[in-house]
Amino acid sequence: MSYFPFFREIEGEKCLVIGGGKVAARKISRLKGFGVKIKVVAPSIVSDIEAVAQACDNISVERRIFTPQDIENVDFVIAAAGEEVDKEATRLCKEKAIPVNVVDNQELCDFIFPSIVQKGDMVAGFVTGGKSPHVAAKLRRDFEANVSDNIESILDYLSEVRTLAKEKIDDDRKRAAFIREVSEFCMKADRVCSNKEENAFLQKYLDNRSETVLPGAALVGAGCGSYELITIKGLNEIRRAEVIVYDDLIDEHLLEFAPESCELIYAGKRSGRHSKAQEEINELLVEKALEGRYVVRLKGGDPYVFGRGGEEALALKEHGIPVHEVPGVTSGIGLCGMAGIPVTHRGASRGFHVITGHTADNLSPEVEEIRWKSYAKLDETFVFLMGLKSIDMITEKLMRYGKLSDTPVAVIHGENTDGTYVKLVGTLSDIAAKVKEVDFPSPAIIVVGEVASLELTD
Incomplete structure (x- = not known):
């Protein structure tokens, strides 16, 4: 079973937790930072829950057995009281269409808890369909180790940048390009822009001498086999692409790294069966780049080793489109x-x-x-x-x-x-x-x- 990762606002919602043991305590610890009103009902409550309830105004504890009336006026339920009580709670929730999470019983769950990384408004969740919580936790730790400690301040700053862009830049393409360039700078530098840097970026896109600021294009070598052979820079280009025009001789796993909104265009060429002639590919790259979108031409091996990348670069340059090459491992x-x-x-x-x-x-x-x-x-x-x-x-x-x-x-x-x-x-x-x-x-x-x-x- 696969789970789609919906993200929704739950601040102010009411959550009923049935059970007061260590497992319930772990669920509560994950929820407490999201502004949920939590009521815990159980005959006995572990000290961890007691402590967090005393520290948090949004958590209350009632030492008693669960009754059907407890699920009235709640938004979702966590059942962690034992098999018999959990099944009865699930039955009642199903009747009232209240989402329920039943610990250690995936078949009864309407939703599951991901392994979460949260830094300010940056939230990421990892699930394995219930098959291995340990693997999900390992993925979370690996991801968390690579998330900047400055991410919260960077995101707050970039929110202000979006407001600034709307106020100052009328042209949609220039505004999008400005936001993208500032965002990439902040993530790479691992800090917010100084006033001088921000003003320099802004003046670049307010310069009326150029009607259009084009993001440009990259000719990216995908290497000569498995997607693992691409360079880190090449992979980063795929991650920022708005259009990818790709060849036959690539590992298509690479396309999974593209943004969801990225347009993917197949332009494979093998002896005897060409999807597009080279001239058509050149025209396509120019056309997409002139639309104001960042184009990645993803080619097997290295773009300049019998890949006709030079012809594509010249076609782009003739139309004033910035272009650069990212080398790849050639099969030779x-x-x-x-x-x-x-x-x-x-x-x-x-x-x-x-x-x-x-x-x-x-x-x-x-x-x-x-x-x-x-x-x-x-x-x-x-x-x-x-x-x-x-x-x-x-x-x-x-x-x-x-x-x-x-x-x-x-x-x-x-x-x-x-x-x-x-x-x-x-x-x-x-x-x-x-x-x-x-x-x-x-x-x-x-x-x-x-x-x-x-x-x-x-």
């Missing part, structure tokens, strides 16, 4: 490493070259010949991306121009989601036949050189 290095192949290794390779496996139709035969001759002369590592369909041509030309036929070759395919890979090893003379024999999956990289025979991971 990362996938080799995962498969136990170092692209450089002392005594085997002093350098490496990352080359597109696609044929270049605009190159003359003479230029092609010069290029392949230069490759064949180098005693270094070659990594061909997107070259599986051209593996016959690649191996044949390398051998024709001087590479030994027994030069080691590895072909590697990596999964997007779990970081696993498939590797096939051979030589220049036989790898193409092996690929066809096993119907090797695409996309794949081809590694040529002595390092391809190494296997440094288990």
Whole structure:
């Protein structure tokens, strides 16, 4: 069973707690800071409840057994008196449509208590569907350790900033951009803005010399496999995105980090089946950025390593849209490493070259010949991306121009989601036949050189 995390105002509501033991005391301790009027009914009351009742005006205690009249005029009930009393209380609550929480009996509960982090108006709750309160508590502790001690003052300040923005900035886009930039500054600096800093941000968006202030765009490399391989900066860009245009070769778990309001647009491109042409993608990025929304172009590997990120950056810059790149782990290095192949290794390779496996139709035969001759002369590592369909041509030309036929070759395919890979090893003379024999999956990289025979991971 899954629980949707509703948050609602309960200040001033009436809560009946049936039971006066340690479990009831824990429930009361969670509620006492939310302004709820709590009445505890039980024949015996532990000292913890007595102490908190004496300290808090909104908590009262009655030492007696529970009666049906107790649930009259209450907003919700916590039953922690034992199985027989709890079942009777639940029955009465159901008849009157009063929400009830029954301790240690999830089936009878209308609501459950999350493991809570509260710092001022910042409240977060963690639940595991009742499966493991210990895990929920662990998640809460981990989260709480990363929440700034200044969060309450920052939130109070940002509330004032929203009021200031409404008073001073008429343009909706500029106002939203101002609030976003100040919020990001405060969270990163872990403090509120000084008067000078606030005024500088405000003047930037009051400057009438520019009609529109565009948030801009980021070209983000998602890495070459599991979502865990993205950089922290890349993940932060996803978290602040208002539009994400994403590729086929990403782990789609990354999209779960996007804000709920973020627009997600698939623009995958694989050999033989393109969702959108590159020109369409360029136009889409420009269009969304000109709407005044922060755009993240999420690309597999690294945007500038055969990802056509340069073309996208130029298209954005031509329209005056600020753009920056967040590097990603390219498969030409990362996938080799995962498969136990170092692209450089002392005594085997002093350098490496990352080359597109696609044929270049605009190159003359003479230029092609010069290029392949230069490759064949180098005693270094070659990594061909997107070259599986051209593996016959690649191996044949390398051998024709001087590479030994027994030069080691590895072909590697990596999964997007779990970081696993498939590797096939051979030589220049036989790898193409092996690929066809096993119907090797695409996309794949081809590694040529002595390092391809190494296997440094288990």
